[in-house]
Amino acid sequence: MQHEQRPGRRTVLGAAAALGAGAMALGGGAAPVVAAPQETTARRGHGASYRDLPVPTVIGHRGACGYRPEHTLGSYQFALDNGADVIEQDVVPTKDGHLVCRHENDITATTDVASRPEFASRKTTKTVDGEAHTGWFTEDFTLAELKTLRAKERIPGTRQHNTLYDGVWQVPTFEEVLKWADEQGRKRGRRIWLHVETKHPTYFRKAGLALEERLARLLRRYGRAGRDGHTFLQSFEPSSLQRLGKLGLDCPKVLLLDDLPTRPWDFVEAKDPRTVADLVTPKGLGWIAGFAQGIGPWLNLIIPRDADGRLTKPTTLVRDAHAAGLILHPYTMRNENSFLPAEYRRGTDPNAYGDALGAFKTYFGTGIDGIFSDNADTAVLARDAFLKR
Numbered sequence: 001m002q003h004e005q006r007p008g009r010r011t012v013l014g015a016a017a018a019l020g021a022g023a024m025a026l027g028g029g030a031a032p033v034v035a036a037p038q039e040t041t042a043r044r045g046h047g048a049s050y051r052d053l054p055v056p057t058v059i060g061h062r063g064a065c066g067y068r069p070e071h072t073l074g075s076y077q078f079a080l081d082n083g084a085d086v087i088e089q090d091v092v093p094t095k096d097g098h099l100v101c102r103h104e105n106d107i108t109a110t111t112d113v114a115s116r117p118e119f120a121s122r123k124t125t126k127t128v129d130g131e132a133h134t135g136w137f138t139e140d141f142t143l144a145e146l147k148t149l150r151a152k153e154r155i156p157g158t159r160q161h162n163t164l165y166d167g168v169w170q171v172p173t174f175e176e177v178l179k180w181a182d183e184q185g186r187k188r189g190r191r192i193w194l195h196v197e198t199k200h201p202t203y204f205r206k207a208g209l210a211l212e213e214r215l216a217r218l219l220r221r222y223g224r225a226g227r228d229g230h231t232f233l234q235s236f237e238p239s240s241l242q243r244l245g246k247l248g249l250d251c252p253k254v255l256l257l258d259d260l261p262t263r264p265w266d267f268v269e270a271k272d273p274r275t276v277a278d279l280v281t282p283k284g285l286g287w288i289a290g291f292a293q294g295i296g297p298w299l300n301l302i303i304p305r306d307a308d309g310r311l312t313k314p315t316t317l318v319r320d321a322h323a324a325g326l327i328l329h330p331y332t333m334r335n336e337n338s339f340l341p342a343e344y345r346r347g348t349d350p351n352a353y354g355d356a357l358g359a360f361k362t363y364f365g366t367g368i369d370g371i372f373s374d375n376a377d378t379a380v381l382a383r384d385a386f387l388k389r
Contacts, residue, residue: 057370060084066374072169083380108135201240294327309342331372
């Protein structure tokens with residue numbers, strides 16, 4: 001994903017006709033309507049302990065990347081300390097098969113690799129899920145080599161204050177995160193919830209670095225493979241979640257969904273013509289419910305924006321997903337004006353904070369079960385105010 005307003009983008013455009021059909025199915029039109037809170041699937045539960053999480057659940061997106069460089073132990077710790085109910089990790093492999101936490105395998109923007117002369121020859125161009133990327137990639141580094149790098153802020157122009165922490169932390173392995181979560185759990189007297197995404201799973205399987213088996217081994221080792229393992233599993237590729245299920249992982253699974261005309265990359269590889277517009281119909285949601293307990297839609301699938309960036313009418317996706325027995329963990333809320341709907345922006349500085357609390361209230365009012373946020377403290381404050389109203 002290269003679109004900061006659409007984190008998690010890992011799909012390619014489908015037929016243009018799908019946009020029209022999907023938009024009709026999801027609705028559009030007038031000003032946003034704030035719905036009354038509903039009994040959520042998280043409350044009803046599927047026999048899994050995620051039903052005990054607060055609703056709406058606050059998920060620390062890449063940790064607390066509004067305040068610290070993403071996917072670092074510092075970012076995860078800050079999110080946990082500021083009230084996140086669940087902490088997210090994205091996993092990709094190294095050359096020697098270790099899982100590390102990066103939002104994608106291209107580490108150009110999130111580490112100091114470009115300034116390291118000993119790795120200059122590793123710069124290359126690769127096509128990942130149909131998109132060409134030039135830079136440095138985790139699968140070309142051993143873990144020992146990767147550990148010599150330091151993490152840095154991805155979007156320094158927007159989050160200049162985060163650059164204070166450039167170089168403070170390494171790229172963590174997923175096993176280090178599991179150990180960190182266990183340690184924090186002992187200190188707090190409760191297990192720490194994680195939300196783990198398999199990144200580019202078809203790409204890595206074809207490269208001989210399959211993610212699912214490696215992930216399953218680690219989750220079993222740390223007692224997180226069952227429905228009470230305090231771990232969500234997420235992916236943009238349905239086949240990855242299905243494979244994780246076949247490997248015996250009984251964790252709650254969440255299928256991530258991008259824009260309406262896009263197709264999951266495993267669908268592209270399998271020549272499956274369905275798009276996200278097909279998957280968000282009642283029929284598509286029923287199919288998803290056969291292997292997952294939830295969906296993680298882009299927020300615009302919950303409430304679309306018009307050409308000026310203002311929110312329009314909420315779609316029926318929340319209602320339809322709940323009818324299919326699915327929870328919804330949409331992505332991603334950020335505090336900065338540049339990411340907020342136009343009516344919640346304040347002033348002219350795109351990097352300044354807008355009325356994020358107001359935007360949270362509107363999204364919570366649709367009945368979603370949780371939300372990914374770069375700013376866990378803001379999300380918790382908004383959630384607490386929403387529930388007390």
